[in-house]
Amino acid sequence: MTLTPSHIIEYLFCPRFTYFEYVLGIPQYEDKNYKVMRGRHLHDERLERNKDYLRRRLGRPGAPVVEKLVDQYLTNAFLRGVVDEVLAFGDESMAPLDYKFAEYKDKIFSTYQTQLYCYAWLIEDNFDRRVDRGFLVYTRSNNRVVEVPITDENKADVRRAAEAIFSIIDRNFFPKATKAKARCVTCTYRNVCIK
Numbered sequence: 001m002t003l004t005p006s007h008i009i010e011y012l013f014c015p016r017f018t019y020f021e022y023v024l025g026i027p028q029y030e031d032k033n034y035k036v037m038r039g040r041h042l043h044d045e046r047l048e049r050n051k052d053y054l055r056r057r058l059g060r061p062g063a064p065v066v067e068k069l070v071d072q073y074l075t076n077a078f079l080r081g082v083v084d085e086v087l088a089f090g091d092e093s094m095a096p097l098d099y100k101f102a103e104y105k106d107k108i109f110s111t112y113q114t115q116l117y118c119y120a121w122l123i124e125d126n127f128d129r130r131v132d133r134g135f136l137v138y139t140r141s142n143n144r145v146v147e148v149p150i151t152d153e154n155k156a157d158v159r160r161a162a163e164a165i166f167s168i169i170d171r172n173f174f175p176k177a178t179k180a181k182a183r184c185v186t187c188t189y190r191n192v193c194i195k
């Protein structure tokens with residue numbers, strides 16, 4: 001079994017999500033229609049993307065974009081994921097680029113950041129190139145591009161989360177509740193969870 005960035009995001013929201021969903025097998029409630037609609041929007045947006053003009057702007061001085069790999073399915077021992085684009089630069093570094101069907105509102109969601117950290121880890125493991133930043137493209141804000149720095153600590157954090165998830169699943173370990181109690185108010189598992 002390998003994990004997806006969603007597993008990591010859920011674990012970071014509350015470690016007990018992992019326990020309820022994957023040890024006890026209690027599904028999360030999710031509106032199926034919403035999922036279908038979201039998929040359709042994404043598809044439409046992808047058709048409209050203008051990828052090439054983006055590329056030209058993302059290089060660093062002396063390190064332009066030299067290659068772009070689209071829809072890359074990457075795996076390592078823990079994780080799997082599809083990266084919308086992997087950009088390679090003239091200084092041998094690489095970066096993930098992810099399209100969001102969303103408006104940019106002066107704040108980057110931590111879930112988006114975590115997703116990029118996961119991709120950075122996958123790219124480093126698969127291409128043996130350094131990744132120290134990623135990009136988000138907000139398609140509902142006129143394809144605005146936002147650069148997100150990625151540190152070694154960020155990559156280590158998602159790796160630690162992946163290890164903790166396997167530990168919960170393999171040992172049937174009931175983890176501590178999130179310290180952010182406000183999250184419990186709207187949590188799918190609030191009726192089965194002892195807070």
Ligand code: SF4
Binds near residue numbers: 013014015185
């Ligand atoms: S109710 Fe709170 S502690 Fe329990 S799973 Fe949900 S967020 Fe975590």
